[in-house]
Amino acid sequence: YPWGKYDQIFVPEYNLGAMENPGLVTFTESYVFRGAATDAQREGRANTILHEMAHMWFGDLVTMTWWADLWLKESFADYMGAHASVAATRFTDAWASFANRRKAWAYEQDQLPTTHPIVADIPDLEAAKLNFDGITYAKGASVLKQLVAFVGEDAFFAGARAYFRDHEFGNTTLDDLIVALEAASGRDVRAWSTAWLETTGMSTLTLDDERATLVQTDPRPHRLRVGLYALEDGSLVRSCGIDVDIVDERTPVELPDADLALINDGDLTYAKVRLDARSLKAVERALSTIDDALTRGLVWSALWNATRDGKLSAVRYLEIVRRHAPAERNVGILAGTLANAAFTINHFVADADREDARAMWLATVWEGLEGAEVGSGAQLAWARQVGSAAAYANGRAGEIRGILAGERPAPEGLSLDADLRWIWVRALATAGDLSADEIDEEKGRDDTMSGRIEHRAALAARPDAEVRREAWDQAWNDLSLTNDHLSATIEGFRAGGRRDLTASFDADYFARIRGAWENRSIEIARRLVGGLFPQTESLDLVDGWLEQNLDAPASLRRIVIERRDQLARDLYVRSVQ
Structure with a gap:
């Protein structure tokens, strides 16, 4: 040293x-x-x-x-x-x-x-x-x-x-x-x-229908393993692994028969992996029975990438999560999977189905909380996700209010500390189930620096047009806001995905961002430009700004281009559901 x-x-x-x-x-x-x-x-x-x-x-x-x-x-x-x-x-x-x-x-x-x-x-x-x-x-x-x-x-x-x-x-x-x-x-x-090191992008690896050929897009040299798993008494059990070196677009392989053929078993290379039809059916049935955490993580990753790419329907992905997340033993994988499922509902589910999906998801995470091991990290992960889901659906507002007020018992073993209380308080505020006075009372319980940040976010999250307008104005114009207070204000403004409360600010966003980039510190400007990018129903506004601002700073254009791409993905995946 x-x-x-x-x-x-x-x-x-x-x-x-x-x-x-x-x-x-x-x-x-x-x-x-x-x-x-x-x-x-x-x-x-x-x-x-x-x-x-x-x-x-x-x-x-x-x-x-x-x-x-x-x-x-x-x-x-x-x-x-x-x-x-x-x-x-x-x-x-x-x-x-x-x-x-x-x-x-x-x-x-x-x-x-x-x-x-x-x-x-x-x-x-x-x-x-x-x-x-x-x-x-x-x-x-x-x-x-x-x-x-x-x-x-x-x-x-x-x-x-x-x-x-x-x-x-x-x-x-x-x-x-x-x-x-x-x-x-x-x-x-x-x-x-x-x-x-000197190229961009990644390969996507698939097996053909007969599992006789390993196919890769954007060919690169890979040293990897294909893991073979068999369904035995309802569980997926690893039978063997076949090491493969590939360079070309198509590489012949000889694989023993298996219910699940997992490309990149052991995670030796960097590539997106697709599950073939038989493998997908196997993990739908028994993903949570796989013993090895890394293997389960790789399968969850493959499912998530397929959902993001519109190759696996959002509904089918959410059903796999509903079936197997409650049995996930690795809390890191569990927390990531729950977050991906919540993102899927709010970004990828078709517009006509989203309200029902949000209600279903709140029911799912509430059941997960009730069924989790007492005092476990999984219990805490489910409890946090209850807060996330309750911001979009109010089916459990009464129970959450009762627990926060001490009128109902919290689930045994759950630590209802300040951090978790604020997650639930913000959810209730976003859904319109807490008044400003009640949010102030929560701040009285936790009058710390962290509590004041959470208090600001919860106040800004209330579903009132004037509240959201005030949050918008503060974000852009209040130069006294610290970094964390600005982020809390932005989070409150965007809370609940309420386009009925935020869509009127779309054009104003594009009118403001160049001036903010030129006049504010880079950290403040990044939070404003990235955090307040509008989730519009088309690409017209952002494409118009990019066309009219070809001379804008490259770093500003990069953030806008990245947000535009993410919006385009949301719109595409919703369109193919």
Whole structure:
């Protein structure tokens, strides 16, 4: 360790998750949990701590020459966060969480029109600020995992040690690392780099109907495994795995008969995976019976990607969640799956079916809360999702009010701490079931910095046209708002997806964003432009702005283009339901 001391400080209202200052790492104070926390939250915190510790070498002892090689610190630190969690902590399922959450971030970012190579072209510092994204972090870590498999773990770390020894307290480029890894492994790392670090996008991997050919779009070299699982007494049991090296668009394979054929079993490569028809039927029936958390995470990931792409109907996906999420043992996978299901209802379900879907989802998560193990992380995950669902459907408002008021017992073992209370309070406020005075009373219970932020969000969430107008005006015009108070105001304005309360501001958004970008700090401007982007029923407004603002700052256009792409996906997926 090169820095003599290692201190950690937790900072209020920190713009970053954490920062790897040599010998003194600064973290957002949200990592100091003031209430109940799930093991997934603790695992995430451990990952961040280890990520920042890895930066003492990757980024601090040896620093990239220019921002184009930002991955030389962030991708490596992201990889080491998961690797060290598995090797040195109780969070031995860290790679399952990575596959289900971090890689989902990478897949989403890599499908945007603004995607970029891991080794990126960075013309200026403003562009660099926007490249702290899912490509640089999660995709980079994903392909590093494949690089470790390609050169071997011992050779990878031997090459890394030589790299640090040769360049300590200096600056490097991609070529410096390639030289070190090739010397340690004897493998052609340069060709691997060209295929993975200097290209954009991802392959999609499928098996043909006869399972005789592995097909990939956007061909790249992959070293992967196809896992074969059989249904035995209603459970999916792994029978074997077949290792495959592929380069071309079509690769012949010989696979034993199986109910589930899972491409990329073990998560060795970076690619979207599609389940064939027989495999989909098998996981519909028995996904939650699979013993291995990583395998379940990969299946959930495949289902989510298919839903996002309009290849799996939202209704069918939600039915799989309803059937198997209550039995999910990994709370990180559970929380991610519940969040994806909620997103599906509010973005992908057809307009005519959304109200019924929201009511069904509230019933589902309430049943999940009642059926969860007493005092478990799963119970807390379901309770939080009750709050999310109740903001869109008010079928349980009476029970929630009663529990908050102490008139009804909370589920046994559930910690109704300040954080959970605010989630439920905000839900009731959004649905119009709490008055301003009642929200003020909740603030009296929790008159802390966090409580004041939540109080602001709940007040702004009330379904009243004048309340939403006031929140809109404050967001754009109140220069005294701190970062977190601004975010709370934005969240309140958007709460409940109430287009009847927000659609009148659509044109005003596009009239304001360029001025905000030019006159506000980059962090405030990013929150305004990204957070208040309107969920319009067509692309006309955003396309008009992009056409009329070709000379706008590239970083501003990037945010708008990304939000436009996300809106276009929502509209497309809804149209094919």
